[in-house]
Amino acid sequence: MSATLATLYQRVVLAKAPWVLVALLALIAFLGSHLPDLKLDASSEALVLEGDKSLEYYREISKRYETEEFLIVTFQPEGDLFAPEQLATLAKLRDDLAALPRVSQVNSILDVPLLQSPPVGLSDVTSGDIPTLANGQADIDMARQEFATSPIYRSLLTSPDGSTTALQVNLQRDEKFYELVDARDQQRALSLKGEPGAEAALAEAQQRLDDYTAEVHERQEELVAAAREIVAKYRNGDSLFLGGVPMISVDMIDFVKSDLKVFGSGILAFIVVLLVVIFRSLRWVLIPLLNCVLTVVFMLGLLAWLDWRLTVISANFVALLLILTLAINIHLVVRYRELSATDPAASQMQRVANTVSLMARPCIYTSLTTLVAFASLVVSGIRPVIDFGWMMTIGVVVALILSFLVLPCLLMLLAPKEEKGGADESASFTRYFAVATERFGLPILVVGVLMLVVSGVGISQLKVENRFIDYFHEDTEIYQGMETIDEELGGTIGLDIILRRPADPVAVAVADDEFGGDFDEPANVGAADDFSDDFGDAFDDFGGGGSGASAASSEWFTVAGMRRIQEVHDYLDSLPETGKVQSLATFYELMQIIMGNVDDLQLALAQRSLPESINSILIDPYLSADIDEARISLRVKETSRSLQRNELLKQVRRHLVEELGFAEEDVQITGLLVLYNNMLQSLFKSQILTLSAVFVAILAMFLVLFRSLSLALIALAPNLLAAGVVLGVMGLAGVPLDMMTITIAAITVGIGVDNAIHYVHRFMSEFPSSGNYLETMYRCHGSIGKAMYYTSVIIVFGFSILALSNFTPSIYFGLLTAAAMLAALLGSMMLLPKLILMVKPMGPEFSGSGESRRAGE
Known part of the structure; x- marks a missing residue:
């Protein structure tokens, strides 16, 4: 710090320490009063690539085929699923769920x-006189066989062995939410075009959407809690699980709340213990602890x-923080203390x-x-990662400013006392590193x-493919529900194939690009997707009339068109990664069962x-006759360990x-799988761009700080190694890159390089x-080495506390970052000084006035 700034700091801050503290506490109290307003977000946009055009197409398809959000309840009774008492229990469960808001x-x-319990004719179907288990017209044994073999119901409503069934709780489509999303997207498009006033309008539209999203989440919390109470009531020896997007959204926010409490309280407790062990002085426990708490309150209040x-x-x-x-x-x-x-x-x-003058720079x-x-x-390019980056950027600035205000001002209110910790403590344990x-x-x-070579091998094996289910512990309802749906009920994550009417059905076009258009959308990753697409809205209303004559005018709604769809349907059904497939081919197959060979007429x-009830099941979800477009809906087995999403697409x-x-x-x-895949595939590029930007920026700072290229490169070396080690370990251990682990390397370098800066600065x-x-x-x-050691121990153990998270990526993030910070410490305490001794970047040695290096050993 220059003499002028040091003098100004003394006059403005240190000399007026009580008033500075009063002003800071007033500001922090104001921001802290907003803490109850702090909100959490687990919306669909938190899991997609920022600006992914596939999301817009996905929403267009969802609107065109009128999909709804839903909850899924899986029911596996101890006895026979089709026994009268089990069907009675199932009916009560259905009625209780139907009464939810x-x-x-x-x-x-x-x-x-x-249609096969007993077999019905076309006249029965058109009259609406169709057997169901509820109306008592169905033969139970035939129904058991039909659910096991029906192209509509097999692996959808019941498991292949007939032991498990699913109840789909359709929720009313929230049109207001989608209207707000459309309004926001329109303003975003205008803003990108540079329209006057578009920025302000976009901010207003985004605020309206955010506020309404908070309302929606509150309603979802109440709904999921009520559904859980109902499910718990029926879990008397039977196996029941709750699943679906709303539940996953609610549970993920609960995980965030839990992690905030666990991490915050756990690290605060660890800080107290560590400060007591290190300094054994009440003032050196309370002052840093108070500074940490004030910084966190300041930032959380600011966010709120x-x-x-x-x-x-x-x-x-x-x-x-x-x-x-x-x-x-x-x-x-x-x-x-020194x-x-x-x-x-x-x-x-x-x-x-x-102290301030020497440590400022x-x-x-x-x-x-x-x-x-x-x-x-x-x-x-991933919204939650972007927000996290900006939050921590601001947080680092706040931490620096408050540390140079709160701690010095508090010390000014205290009388000086004798301190231990001189730079020439010969017995300092950190001297063993030397x-x-x-x-x-x-x-x-x-x-x-x-280590560098091994890291290179590991980095070459990095992957982004992962199982979303592995984000959660095996004992969580999310994991168990997803696993049951995936293994017993036809797959977890949705994928849609949209076929437009070809001008020439046999034409073959060579793609200009590998994907040929947008792979479209996963907004709510991990959902047991598209049961609603498979069923539509109506099962209970057997009125006549159909859905109009428009479907019959479609070229897809011909024998030739149906067979083309069936080719695609059968191919998709043959893939080992896919579960249930639904399309117009299902309708075609059923018509052949009922009528034999059928023609166009x-x-x-x-x-x-x-x-209408049959049309809404078999036709409406899979045909848009107005634009002559066919949709094939399938679900992919997300729990499959061999699933390679990008390769599958x-x-x-x-x-x-x-x-x-x-x-x-x-x-x-299009579908959730595509959006999720788009996000994952962007991670490789993001990792390269992120690390490149970090290393270039840090090297530039080193050049300014040390004014020596050789010293800058030497200081960067241990941090390059630390980043390489963490990425290499991930590759060798098979830990995939995801939204959490993508941040590890950049954070490792950004924080780990602190040791190198402090060490080289003190060495100079x-x-x-x-x-x-x-x-x-x-x-x-013996001097700065102790501070490096203390801070590194804090960081290593602090990050290790993340292992208590309910969210597996957070566990990986904590443990891998802790390992990387340990590597960075060892690099700065041994590799860095060894390189300095070898290269001698500060010029040749000369006779100085210092004591022998071995004095006191």
């Missing part, structure tokens, strides 16, 4: 029309005031002012490097090179005479175009006093 309908095996919402990704925000704030405080405290021990006669003003640069690391996350560096320099270099007559498109002869432009692939200031590199290394290890 905003439920439009509950679909179950009790209510669906049965700005209505900036936390997500699953930013659940680590509190833990990270506590760790970073404490690290700055540790460096300040250690330096203050100066006090060196000059016990100095006044409190001199001690505090000298390295702390500012370490904060800048950390800031750059978090700011680099904004290139990820001994190891001197005696085992060559092995350290060899180990570093080997019979298809048209059958469709015109079918009741490529394979499907390639087969439809090259083998079945569809033109590239006539095939669109100590070297002129002795002119001897080895002696300077020992002195640095």
Whole structure:
């Protein structure tokens, strides 16, 4: 810090310490009053790629085919599912679920029309006189067989062995929500075009959507809680699980709340214990602890005031902020104690002012490097990661400012006392790192090179493919429900194939691009998707009239068109990764069962005479006659360990175009699986861009700070190794890149480089006093080395606390980052000084006035 700034700081801050503290506390109290308004977000947009055009197409398809949100209840009784007592229990469960608010309908095996129990003719179908389990007209044994073999119901309403069934609780489509989404998207498009006033209108539209989303979530919480109470009431020896997008959304926010509490309280407790062990002084426990708490309250209050919402990704925000704030405080405290021990006669003003003056520059640069690391996350293209990056960027600045205001001002209110911790403490345990560096320099270099090679091998094996179900513990309802639906009821995540009417059905077009159009959408990843698409809205209303004559005019609604769809249907059904497939081919197969061989005229007559209840099941979800578009809906087995989403999408498109002869432009692939895949595939690019930006920015800062290219490169080396180690371990251990783990390497470099900055900065200031590199290394290890060690221990154990999370990516994030920070510490304490000793970047040694490096050993 320059003499002018130091003098100004003393006059404005230190000399008026009580008033500075009063002003800060008033500001923090104002922001803290907004803490009850802090909101959490687990909306669909939190799991998709920012600006992904596939999302717009996905919403268009959802609107066109009128899909609804839903809850799924899986029911596996101890006895025979089709026994009268079990069907009676199922009926009561259905009725209780139907009484929930905003439920439009509950679909179950009790209510669906049965065409083979006993077999019915076309006249029975068109008259609406169709057997169901509920109306008592169905033969139970025949129904059991029909549910096991029916192209509509098998692996959809019942498991293949007939032991498990699903109840789909359809929720009323929230038209207001989609209207607000459309309004927001329209304003966003205008804003991108630079329309006057569009930015303000976009902010207003986004605020309306955010406010309504909070209302929707409150209603979902109440609905899910009520559904859980109902399910629990019927879980008397029977196996019941609740699933569906609303439940996953509610549970993920509960995880965020839990993680915030666990991480915050756990790390605070750890901080207290560690400070007591390190300093054994009440003031050095309370002052840093108070500073950490005030920083967290300031930032959380600011987020609440700005209505900036936390997500699953930013659940680590509190833990990270506590760790970073404490690290700055540790460096300040250690330096203050060193100066006090060196000059016990100095006044409190001199001690505090000298501490701030000496630590300002390295702390500012370490904060800048950390800031750059978090700011680099904004290139990820994933909204929650972008928000997390900006939150932590602001948090780092706040932590730095408050640390240089709160701690010094509090010290000014206290009387100076005798301190221990001088730089020449010969018994300092950190000096053993210096001994190891001197005696085992060559092995350290060899180990570093080997780790770099192994890391390179591991990085080459990094992958993004993962199982969404593995994000949750096996004992959670999300995991168990998804597993049951996936294994017993036809798959978890939805995928739609949209076929446009081809000008030439046998034309083959060669794709210009590998995907040929947008792979479209996963907004709510992990959902047991598209049961609603498979059933539509109506099972209980057997009125006549059909859905109009428009379907019969479609070229898809001909024998030739049906057979083309059936080709695609059968191919998709043959894939090992797919579960239930539904399309117009199902209707065609049923008509053949009922009528035998059918022609175009019979298809048209059958469709015109079918009741609305049948049309809504077999035709409406799979045909948009107005634009002559067919939809094939399938669900993919998300729990499959062999699932390669990106390869599956490529394979499907390639087969439809090259083998079945569809033109590239006539095939669109959309669904939750596609949106999720788009996000995952962006992670490789994001990781490269993120790390590149971080290393370039940090190297530039090193050049400015150290004014030496060789010293800048030396300081960067251990952090490159630490980042390589964490990515290499991920690759070798098979830990995939996801929204959480993508941030590890950048954060590792941004935080780990702090040690290198502090060490090199101290080395540069100590070297002129002795002119001897080895002696300077020992002195640095005995002084700044202690602060580096303390802060690293805090960071390692602090991140390890994330292992208590309910969210598996958070566990990976915590443990891997802790391991990387340990590697960064060892690199800065051994590899970095060894490189300095080898390269001698500060020039040749000279005879100085320092004592022998071995004094006191």
